[in-house]
Every structure is written in C-alpha cells, then in structure tokens.
Amino acid sequence: MNQPFMGPPDKFGRFGEFGGRFVPEALMPACLELEAAFDDAWADELFRNEFHHVLKEFGGRPTPITYCERASDALGISLYLKREDLAHTGSHKINNVVGQALLTRRMGKRRMIAETGAGQHGVASATAAAKFGLECTVFMGEVDTKRQELNVFRMELLGARVVPVTSGSKTLKDAVSEAMREWVTCVTDTHYCLGSVMGPHPFPYMVREFQSVLGKEAASQCLERGFQPDFVVACIGGGSNAAGLFAGFANSSSQLVGVEASGGAAISGGSPGVLHGMRSMIIQGESGQVEEAHSISAGLDYPGIGPEHSHLAAQGRARYVMATDHETLDALQFLSSHEGIIPALESAHAVAWVMRESGREIPTGSTVLINLSGRGDKDVAQVRQELRARRD
Ligand SMILES: Cc1ncc(COP(=O)(O)O)c(C=O)c1O
Numbered sequence: 001m002n003q004p005f006m007g008p009p010d011k012f013g014r015f016g017e018f019g020g021r022f023v024p025e026a027l028m029p030a031c032l033e034l035e036a037a038f039d040d041a042w043a044d045e046l047f048r049n050e051f052h053h054v055l056k057e058f059g060g061r062p063t064p065i066t067y068c069e070r071a072s073d074a075l076g077i078s079l080y081l082k083r084e085d086l087a088h089t090g091s092h093k094i095n096n097v098v099g100q101a102l103l104t105r106r107m108g109k110r111r112m113i114a115e116t117g118a119g120q121h122g123v124a125s126a127t128a129a130a131k132f133g134l135e136c137t138v139f140m141g142e143v144d145t146k147r148q149e150l151n152v153f154r155m156e157l158l159g160a161r162v163v164p165v166t167s168g169s170k171t172l173k174d175a176v177s178e179a180m181r182e183w184v185t186c187v188t189d190t191h192y193c194l195g196s197v198m199g200p201h202p203f204p205y206m207v208r209e210f211q212s213v214l215g216k217e218a219a220s221q222c223l224e225r226g227f228q229p230d231f232v233v234a235c236i237g238g239g240s241n242a243a244g245l246f247a248g249f250a251n252s253s254s255q256l257v258g259v260e261a262s263g264g265a266a267i268s269g270g271s272p273g274v275l276h277g278m279r280s281m282i283i284q285g286e287s288g289q290v291e292e293a294h295s296i297s298a299g300l301d302y303p304g305i306g307p308e309h310s311h312l313a314a315q316g317r318a319r320y321v322m323a324t325d326h327e328t329l330d331a332l333q334f335l336s337s338h339e340g341i342i343p344a345l346e347s348a349h350a351v352a353w354v355m356r357e358s359g360r361e362i363p364t365g366s367t368v369l370i371n372l373s374g375r376g377d378k379d380v381a382q383v384r385q386e387l388r389a390r391r392d
Contacts, residue, residue, distance in 0.1 A: 004250070004251050005250035005251055005312070005315070005317050006208070006243075006246065006247050006250040006251075006308070006312075008205060009201065009204070009205050009308075012201070013035075013200070013201020013202060013204075013205065014201075014279075014307075015204070015307050015308045015310075015311035016310075016311040016314055016315070017272070017279070017311070017314070018272070018278070018279050018280050018281075018307035018308070018310040018311045018314075019201060019204055019278055019279060019280070019307035019308070019311070020200070020201060020278065020279050020307075021200040021201045021277060021278075022200065022274045022277050022278065022279065023180075023200045023277045024184065026184045026187075027180070027183065027184055027187070027200070027277075029187070030183065030187040030192075031200050031201065031202070031277075033107070033187075034103075034107075034191075034202055034206075035201065035202040037103055037106060037107050038103060038202050038206045039202075041102075041103055041106055042206075042209060047102065047106070050102060051098060051099055051102060051210075052213070054098050054102070055094075055095060055098055055213065058088060058098070058131065059087055059088045059094045059095065059098055060086060060087045060088045060094075061087065061095075061213065061217070062217050062221075063082065063083045063084055063086045063087050063214070063217070064083050064086065064221075065080050065081065065082055065083065065218060065221045065222070065225070065369070066080065066081045066083055066339075066341075067079070067080055068080065068081060068335075068338070068339045070338040070339060071334070071335065071338045071339055074334075074338060075354070075355065075358040075359075076358055076359055076364040076365070077354075077358050077362060077364065077365065077366050077367070077368050078227075078365075078366070078367040078368065079354070079368050079370065080222075080229070080367070080368070080369045080370070081339075081341070081369075081370050081371075081372040082214065082217075082218045082221075082245065082369060082370070082371045082372060083372055084214060084241065084371060084372055084373050084374060085341070085343065085344070085347070085372050085373075085374050085375035085376075086375075088127070089120070089123050089124045089127050090120065090123075090344075090374055090375045090377065090378070091120040091124070091241075091344065091373055091374030091375070092211060092214055092240070092241045092244065092371070092373050092374065093120045093121045093123075093124035093125075093195060093240075093374075094124045094127070094128070095210050095211050095213050095214060095244065096121075096124075096193075096195065096207050096210045096211055096240060097114075097121070097124040097125050097127070097128040097193055097195075098128055098210075099206070099209075099210035100112070100128075100191065100193040100194075100206075100210070101125075101128035101129065101131070101132045101134060101193070102132070103191070104132070104134060104191040104193070105132055105134070107191060109134075109189050109190060109191045110134060110135060110189050110190075111134060111135040111136070111137070111186070111189055111190040111191070112125060112128075112129050112134050112135070112136050112137075112190070112191050112192075112193045113136070113137045113138070113139070113179050113182055113183060113186075113190055113191075113192050113193065114136070114137075114138050114139070114179065114192070114193045114194070114195060115138070115139045115140070115172065115175035115176045115178070115179040115194070115195060116138055116139070116140050116144070116151075116172075116175060116195065117140075117141070117144055117171065117172035117175065117237065117298040117299045117300075117301055117302065118144070118148055118151070118297065118298040118299035118344070118345075118346060118374075118378065119140065119144065119148035119150075119151025119152065119154070119155070119298070119378060120151070120299065120344070120374055120378070121195030121196075122138040122140060122151065122155050122160070122162070123151050123154050123155055123158070124195075125138060125160070125193050125195070126138065126154070126155040126158035126159065126160035127158055128193075129158070129159070129160060130158050130159050136155075136158075136159065136160040136161070137160065137161045137162075137163060137182070138155055138160050138161070138162050138163065139163050139165050139175040139176075139178045139179045139182070140152065140162055140163070140164060140165065140175050141164070141165050141169070141170040141171035141172060141173075141174050141175045141298075142164040142165060142166050142170040143169070143170040143171050143298075144170075144171055144172065144175070144298045144301075145162065145164045147298050147382060148298055148378060150378060150381075151378055163178070165177075165178045168292075169292045171292075171293075171298065171301045172237070172298065172299075172301050172302045173275075173276075173290070173292075173293070173301075173302060173303060173304075176194075176198075176199070176276050177276070179192060179194075180192070180199075180276065180277070194207065195207075195238070195240070196237060196238025196239060196240040196306060197211070197238055197239045197240045197243045197306030197307075197308060197309070198238040198239070198276060198278055198280070198304060198305070198306045198307070199276050199277050199278055200276075200277030200278060201278075204243075204278065204306050204307050204308055205308075207240050207243070208240070208243040208244065208247060208306075208308060210244075211240050211241065211243055211244025211247070212243075212244050212247035212248065213244065214241070214244045214245060214248075214371070215244045215245040215246060215247040215248025215249065216247065216248045217248070218245060218248050218249075218369065218371075219248035219249055219252070222369065227367055228252060228253060228254060228367075229249070229254050229367045229368060229369040230254065230255060230362075230366040230367050230368065231254065231255050231257055231354075231362055231366060231367075231368045231369070232245060232246065232249045232254045232255070232256050232257070232369050232371075233257045233258075233259065233350045233353065233354055233368060233369065233370045233371070234246070234257075234258060234259070234350055234370070234371040234373065235258075235259050235260075235300065235346045235347055235348075235349040235350045235371075235373060236258040236259060236260045236300070236305060236309065236320070237264075237299045237300045237301075237302050237346060238302060238304070238305065238306050239258065239305050239306035239308070239309045240306070241371050241373035242258045242309065242371070243306060243308060243309065244371075245369075245371045246258075246312070246318060250312075250317065254369075255319070256312070256317060256318035256319070257318065257319050257320075257321060257353065258309060258318055258319070258320045258321070259320075259321055259322065259323050259349045259350045259352070259353045260300065260305070260320060260321070260322050260323075260349070261293070261294075261295035261296070261297065261300040261301070261322070261323065261325075261328075261349060262295075262322040262323060262324045262325075263293055263294035263295050263301075263325070264283065264293030264294065264295050264300055264301055264302055264303060265283070265320070265322045266280070266281040266282060266283055266302075266303060266304050266305035266310075267281050267305060267309065267310065267313050267320035268320060268321070268322055269283055270282050270283045270284065270303070270304075270305075271284060272310070273288055273290075275290055275303070275304045276304065278304070278306075278307050279307060280304050280305055280306065280307040280309075280310045281304070281305055281309075281310045281313070282303060282304045283303040283304070284303070290303050290304075291303055295325065296325035296328060296329070296345055296382075296386065297328070297344070297345035297346045297348075297349070297379070299344070299345075299346040299374075300345075300346050300349065305320075321353055322353075323349040323350075323352035323353050323356070324352075325386075327352035327353075327355070327356060328345060328348045328349050328352045329348075329383065329386055329387065329390070330352065330355070331343075331348045331349070331351035331352035331355055332345065332348040332351075332376060332379075332383060334351070334355060335348065335351050336376075341372065341375075342375060342376035342377070342380065343372055343374070343375070343376050344373060344374035344375060344376050344378065344379060345376065345379045345382070345383070346373055346374060347370075347371070347372045347373045347374055347376075348376070350370045350371065350372075350373075351370060354368055354370060
C-alpha cells in the first residue's frame, strides 16, 4: 500500500530528500533535547489535552468556516474561508506558540526567544510567554520593525524585548539567523520558539503537528457542512499555515495549492540547498549564495520554504504558485469590500491566486477553501501608503 502523505519524517528528520539537521556542533544537543521532549509530550495524552484546552479557552478555537456569498458570485465559484484571523492575536501563529510555550515549561526552561517578520509570530510568542510566565526576546529585522511598528509596541506591552536586527537585508531571514546565534549562547535555560515549519529537525515536524489543529478542524467542518473542497489554498512564508491546513486534507481528493510571493518563490524560482539548518528549496545564486526575497508582506519575505513543502512538491501532491504584490493589493481590497473581512497581506496572496485563476485553472463551479491565516489590521497603514503611491 502507498504511504499516506504528511506522515512523520524519517529518523534523521528528512521528508524525502529534504529536511534534516544542518546545525553547528554547539546546537546539536539542543535539537536532540527538543526532539526527545516533543516526542515524549506529543505521545502524552495529558499534554495534548492541555494544548487543546488552552487553544479553546485562551486561543479562541475552534475558528469558524465562512461562506463568502458575494465573492463567490463575483468569481463563479463557491468560496469558503477558514478564519484564523479570528484566533487570539489575529493569526494562526498562536497555535504553534501555545504548543512551544507548554513545551518550554515542560523542559524546565524559563525563557523563550523568537524571530518575527510581520510581527505576528512575535506578538503570539510574547502573548504565550506572558500567559505562562516566561521571559521573551524577539528578533526582528530593522526593516520590519518599521513596516510593523504597531506590532513592535504590542510585543513591548506584552512584556517582551524586541531586538532590531541590522545585518543582511534586515528582514525575516536575518532575524532567524540572529535568533539561532543567540540560541547557541543560552540553550540551557532558553527555548527557541521558531515560527514556521522550517529550520532543523524537529522544528518542521513539530510546528506542522501543532498547526495541524487548524487543518483537522477545517476538514471536519467541511464534512459537517456536506462538502469536500476541490481546492485547498494557503499562502506560504515558511509554510506553517499551509502545512497545518494541508495536514487535514493530504489524504483526500482535494487539490492542495500553496501561494508564494512572486519575489520570494522558493519552489518556483529556487533550487535545493541548505539554509537555517534545513535542506530545502532556496532562492540562491549559481555559487549557492542565498538571495534576498522581496515581498510587500513582511511575513512572506523569506528566500526558503519549509522542507515538507519541497517534498510535497517533488511528490506532486501539492502545487506551488505565485501572486504578485499588485495582485495581492487588489485581492485585499476585493475581500474587504465584498465580504467585510480585511485579510492580512500574507493571506491576501492566497485570495489573489484564486481571483486570477477562477474560470481558468479553477473551473467555474469549483468549491475552494482558503486559509485566511490572519487579519489585516497590522497592514492597513502600509496598504494606505501603497495605494497612494500607486495612484500618484
Ligand atoms: C498572517 C500571516 N500569514 C502567513 C504568514 C506566513 O507564515 P507561514 O507560511 O509560516 O504560515 C505570516 C507570517 O508572519 C503571517 O503573519
């Protein structure tokens, strides 16, 4: 019998030829400790019960599925949104950080560090740290601290220290590098709460498992409402909201589609390489130099992608496509004015692809489920500026 899709990785943390653990010697014990702690916790019913309890009582789960009547009429499809924008702190990021904060406590550590791009993972980490009484430091590219000023203030209100990163392109990639450097110096009392399905094993697997709560929830909500989506679509930065969603549908008939920013499309424009401790598809020059990604949305500004997505692409189980900044701004306005839902710029990429392909790659009459990974409040000031610049 064929293996089911999206099972656990092999004992080296590999999904097919991708994944693994490419870290300096000094980080190896921390990765091994984390792998053992996660395996033990995830096999423990009490831990899982607490995870689900916190997500229900504190995190606002389950989030609903919303049918988009006016958008569906306009596009000639049946469009549903999985509403992660309604989760506590305004995005799916809370699912992962609740899991990792509980794990930090279980490992007897007192402090979490995190990286952030759009600020959503940083806000979620600061939130979970406050709730569980952990110290929290968040690394954020200097460019992103300016793009997402309000989220910086939110993190500070929540008691976290935000460290602007001034190396490289001063965005997400550099924030991850800095957080990894910091982790080497303080592994004994600090957990690195990585924000996506990337990095060395066990992060890609662990974060997917924590995020799968949203995909499994969505699958049973669709079933309850009597439909199986033809297309299941999510935006991709590192790939955690997509991995969580795909986990609920990987062994069904639904087509899985990940939408990358056109300026950061690791599957469409990259090649296999090593970045941040994982082997995956990476945007790189001929000599293997990692290139800068460019996206209107800070959360998708990343030149790599989680290794499991590279594997799903290689297996042909999921497709990876792109949306441009321009299409994304149009999609954000479309969803806002047709449905009364302002999506995060990240999530608007998924909407943009569905808008472009309805009646083309998405046949008229199809049922489409988009993961609305976050709400757009954090982006409105930037969107106003972009739209003004477009008009002038
Ligand atoms: C709302 C939202 N969606 C999506 C992403 C992209 O991350 P991932 O691909 O891990 O879901 C981010 C990252 O910051 C985000 O804030």
